[in-house]
Amino acid sequence: MVKNKLSIHNKSDKPNNIVLKENEIIERCLEIERQLPSFMRDFFLYLKSGVALSTRLAYLEDVLFFCKYLVNESSLTEAPTATAISIEDFNKISAKDINRFLGDYCSRYTMERDEFVKIIENRNRSLARKKSSLSVLFKFLYRDEILEKNITDGFNPIRLPKPQPDAIKRLEIDEVAKMLDFVETGEGFTEKEKVYWEKTKLRDKAIIILFVTYGLRVSELQQLNISSFNFNRGDFRIYRKRSKEVLMPLNKTCEKVIKEYIRNERAPENTVNEADKDALFLSMQNKRMTIRAIRNLVKKYTSLALGTSKNNGYSPHKLRATAATSLIQQGFSIYDVQNLLDHDNVTTTQLYAAHKKNVKREIVKNFEWLDEN
Structure with missing residues (x-):
């Protein structure tokens, strides 16, 4: 039928x-x-x-x-x-x-x-x-x-x-910097991969930066449209679980990379079919990127930052954890991060707060029972 x-x-x-x-x-x-x-x-x-x-x-x-x-x-x-x-x-x-x-x-x-x-x-x-x-x-x-x-x-x-902070997989801040370098330079790719990277590097950069800035879920990013963004007001609209509509503020970095991608790399409207004309992130076939394609993209770049194989790269959800831990390490409260990431329960956000670099080492180092002298 x-x-x-x-x-x-x-x-x-x-x-x-x-x-x-x-x-x-x-x-x-x-x-x-x-x-x-x-x-x-x-x-x-x-x-x-x-x-x-x-x-x-x-x-x-x-x-x-x-x-x-x-x-x-x-x-x-x-x-x-x-x-x-x-x-x-x-x-x-x-x-x-x-x-x-x-x-x-x-x-x-x-x-x-x-x-x-x-x-x-x-x-x-x-x-x-x-x-x-x-x-x-x-x-x-x-x-x-x-x-x-x-x-x-x-x-x-x-x-x-019980979820353990030490079990949370995410990138360290220096690994995020490495990943962004790979997106910028194409270093680590084969010659064949570089041909593809040259055509998508601005798109890939915008995707990665949105993930590590806002901790978006992969479905939230995949559904983004050009019309989701209001650059005059400095915000963009996303749809979260239970169809909850949320306005997110745009910072200068995100505004810059998105505008660069739209102006210099995204396919012109007249080459995109009607169903995908408003889609922000397009594939090489000028169609809205699938969730699977976005996952593969993230795994590719995170594997380079981690120095491992593509199969062992991180998923977009690990970039969500990266955003959470990075914000907390830079001094933002767990309630601010809970609000940004849309966690139903603050105990979820507390797991990221507990995951501070070298915290065990610092505790033991400052808790000596015997004086060295």
Whole structure:
């Protein structure tokens, strides 16, 4: 079946690319809902109005995965498909069954793909998310009197390691300086790579500087448009989690690198298709850069700064951590940094505050029990 071309009638303040991205996620959610039992319909409505769009998709994916497990891997239902699972089948499920699903099946399972078998292993963080999704589902169905009892109290705890400041990967300030030198000079690239770098160096520089200045999430940077920037007022607009609209102030460095890129390197408007005309960062094909392309770009430059292979370069999220620790090391308060990075909880920001260079060495050095004399 051929899909009709989408036409956008946008009366909101959101740019069209954000509306399109959200529509893709909504379509995926609806596709999953069609594969699930009809008695979950009110649960779908709850997710639609009660959680962020990305969380809604994650919960639905986990619930579908569980329902497919019930059909294909367990004796808890005789339904031929997930859609056909009945309320009676769900009422027979015990906490022990969920614990077996999480502990035995989810920790390591296989998936057949064409001519090969894919082995999937999940760590505790992934298992905890699946447990959370099922807890929300079973509590809702009990609250709505679809299930006779609440079994979630019997779910086994899943222990997650406490985040340690020393485990946070980020670049030191001198490594950021090295990385920016590589962006400027192209040093470290092969002759073939330099040909590509010559055509994208201003774009790459603008991307890297935005990451290390503002600690943007990769999706926030990828969605930026030319119209996001108001150079007269000295700010730009981003859309964060839960479609939260935020105005960010522009400093002189960021304004300079963005203007240089737009004037001297970005493709002229008449060479870009209608859907991508407003996109800030374009690929060599004059299309909006994908999240994957931005990740690869960041890994390439961070690997040069770290002196390691491209596979061991850092992701954009590590540049978010770099921005946070750099700001704190330069004397900004954790509450200022929390506000800039949009952390829901200040304890997340405190992890970066605790990660100061050589702090252990300084503590021990200044805590001698014996006098040298």
